Amino acid sequence: MAIVDGGTRTESANSIMGREKPKMVVIMGPTGSGKSRLAIDLASYFPVEIINADSMQVYRGLDVLTNKVPPEDQNGVPHHLLGTVSPDVEFTAKDFRNSAVHVIDGIISRGCLPMIVGGTNYYIQALVSLFLLDDSAENVGGGCSIYPGDEELGVDLDEGRDGLKYDHNHLKEIDPVSANRIHPNNHRKINQYLSLYYRTGVLPSTLFQGKAAENWGQADSFRYDCCLICVDASVPQLDEHVDSRVDIMMAAGLLDEVYDIYDPNANYTRGLRQAIGVREFEEFLRYYIPEGGFKKESAGFSPKNLMECNEILKESMRSILSSPCDGQPSLLLKEAVDNVKLNTRRLVRRQRRQLKRLETLFGWKIHYVDSTEYITCKVEDSWTRHVVEPAVQIIRSFLTDGLVTQTMKPHSSKLIKDLWTQYICQACGNKVLRGAHEWEQHNQGRTHRKRMYRLKKKCEGLSLLHQKLPPQE
Numbered sequence: 001m002a003i004v005d006g007g008t009r010t011e012s013a014n015s016i017m018g019r020e021k022p023k024m025v026v027i028m029g030p031t032g033s034g035k036s037r038l039a040i041d042l043a044s045y046f047p048v049e050i051i052n053a054d055s056m057q058v059y060r061g062l063d064v065l066t067n068k069v070p071p072e073d074q075n076g077v078p079h080h081l082l083g084t085v086s087p088d089v090e091f092t093a094k095d096f097r098n099s100a101v102h103v104i105d106g107i108i109s110r111g112c113l114p115m116i117v118g119g120t121n122y123y124i125q126a127l128v129s130l131f132l133l134d135d136s137a138e139n140v141g142g143g144c145s146i147y148p149g150d151e152e153l154g155v156d157l158d159e160g161r162d163g164l165k166y167d168h169n170h171l172k173e174i175d176p177v178s179a180n181r182i183h184p185n186n187h188r189k190i191n192q193y194l195s196l197y198y199r200t201g202v203l204p205s206t207l208f209q210g211k212a213a214e215n216w217g218q219a220d221s222f223r224y225d226c227c228l229i230c231v232d233a234s235v236p237q238l239d240e241h242v243d244s245r246v247d248i249m250m251a252a253g254l255l256d257e258v259y260d261i262y263d264p265n266a267n268y269t270r271g272l273r274q275a276i277g278v279r280e281f282e283e284f285l286r287y288y289i290p291e292g293g294f295k296k297e298s299a300g301f302s303p304k305n306l307m308e309c310n311e312i313l314k315e316s317m318r319s320i321l322s323s324p325c326d327g328q329p330s331l332l333l334k335e336a337v338d339n340v341k342l343n344t345r346r347l348v349r350r351q352r353r354q355l356k357r358l359e360t361l362f363g364w365k366i367h368y369v370d371s372t373e374y375i376t377c378k379v380e381d382s383w384t385r386h387v388v389e390p391a392v393q394i395i396r397s398f399l400t401d402g403l404v405t406q407t408m409k410p411h412s413s414k415l416i417k418d419l420w421t422q423y424i425c426q427a428c429g430n431k432v433l434r435g436a437h438e439w440e441q442h443n444q445g446r447t448h449r450k451r452m453y454r455l456k457k458k459c460e461g462l463s464l465l466h467q468k469l470p471p472q473e
Contacts, residue, residue: 021225022108025395026053026124027117029231030351031344032242034371034387036069038231039117041388043077046395049107051100052082053118053127058096059087059272061261064252066275067245080107087261087272093126100127104224113399114224121354125362128222170194177205180422188269227398228364229391230355233372235348241375242344249277250321250337256314259285276347280339284332289313367394427451 025048027035039050052058056066060083063070068083080103085091100116107114116124171190172179174197182189193204233241246254258281261273268279320329358364369390374383423439425431428448433439442448 021222022104023113023227023399024104024128024224025113025115025227025229025398026128027115027229027231027391028121028124028355028366029119030233030238030348030355031067031119032238032245032348032375033231033233034374034383035117035119035231036067037383038229038369038387038391039115040069040073040075040077042115042391042395043075045392046399047112048115049078049080049110049112050082051080051103051107051114051116053096053100053116053120053123055091055096055118055120055123056272056275057082057118058085058091059083060085061087061272062257062275062278064249064254065257065277066272067249088270090270093122096123097126101223119351121351121358125358128224128226130221130223175203175205178203227395228366229394230366230368231371231387232352232368233370233375235352237372237375238348239345242348243341246277246337246341246344255281255317255321259289259310259314259317262289276343277340280343281333281336284329284336287332288317288329369394427455 025042025046027039027042029035039048042048043050054066056062057068058081059066063083069079081096081099104114116127118124167187168179168182168184168190171182171194175193178193182193196202196204254277258278261278262282262285264282264286266273268274268282273279317333320333323330355366359366369387371383371387373379373386423433423442425433425442425448428442428451431442433442
């Protein structure tokens with residue numbers, strides 16, 4: 001069981017909505033944009049305590065890979081939920097919410113300003129929302145608190161029922177509406193949905209399309225009075241920056257960390273092993289490490305000998321990084337590093353899409369500061385001028401003038417509910433889109449418009465060719 005909230009149940013929506021909400025600052029943004037640094041710099045202006053909202057940094061271990069801020073760089077600013085969770089447990093959005101609420105209460109009691117910092121947007125949404133899927137789903141008929149079906153934004157379900165595994169066809173027989181939303185190979189989500197059904201007797205599609213889902217995550221029903229700041233940068237500059245950061249991590253010992261956590265029999269869909277940069281090295285380590293490895297004591301190996309063998313292997317792996325050799329180990333290692341960079345760049349895009357969705361679907365008013373110039377030129381004055389000073393201004397206005405986040409008009413609840421409608425674009429290779437919002441965005445996208453233009457030209461050419469063909473006798 002992961003960390004919980006110290007024994008207190010979450011307060012009801014009515015009790016919170018009936019009083020003045022506590023103020024809180026949230027620093028969001030894609031990976032590599034500078035969220036952690038900004039939060040620490042802001043502590044020079046405001047009495048803040050930082051709560052980590054990165055789903056991998058909450059775990060102990062892999063400090064280099066997960067890019068945790070080391071204690072010497074925290075400048076004495078209190079950090080919470082940073083490297084506190086066992087790496088083998090699943091720390092869900094609900095676990096984060098319960099833990100963070102308890103921490104926030106303590107920060108406020110000390111007269112400080114809670115500052116949530118991280119790129120795991122579904123953690124943040126679970127925290128600020130009054131509505132979240134209950135453990136027991138006992139309020140199904142009335143106000144069971146759940147999100148309307150988007151697995152990227154914070155649904156908390158059990159991993160499986162009694163360890164049993166089910167397939168997509170099994171879910172399709174029970175709940176075809178839910179099955180249509182899940183890829184047949186997404187076994188984890190299939191198990192979660194089936195677990196929910198067998199635990200509550202209610203179809204997942206019924207829960208996720210319920211009335212309470214209409215209010216989930218909406219800005220006008222926040223648990224706190226939130227000032228939302230996003231540190232963003234242009235995608236090309238972020239791409240270059242995260243690629244460079246992976247190289248720096250490799251030099252700082254990323255490979256040693258991955259070696260230490262490697263276990264060919266481990267579950268890579270739970271806990272810390274889900275982090276980008278772990279599974280990418282699995283093929284290299286499986287090839288490189290002798291069968292059985294040197295992880296446990298075995299016949300003929302004392303603990304000291306095991307340690308020496310591990311250090312020899314690590315040193316040998318590090319030498320491959322700088323070796324010009326094109327042998328199999330070198331190629332596998334290079335491919336692993338390239339995949340870490342690729343998947344990190346994909347994460348950047350996914351995080352930016354999620355932020356836009358929070359604005360368009362849920363009405364979140366997010367204030368943006370731009371770190372592009374600093375990421376490009378690394379000039380300190382640029383960081384202060386374009387990132388720190390605008391953020392300070394935003395927070396001061398929030399604290400003194402009552403700047404609120406609920407100023408954007410979200411799409412209607414009908415559109416949010418329509419996340420469960422499936423659209424298929426035949427022009428783009430039968431690509432599946434979820435809901436009217438994704439369908440609309442897809443139709444406006446450059447790739448779709450180019451394909452439609454080519455199809456139109458092709459059809460016009462075929463029509464013209466047909467007109468020029470002589471009539472058949």
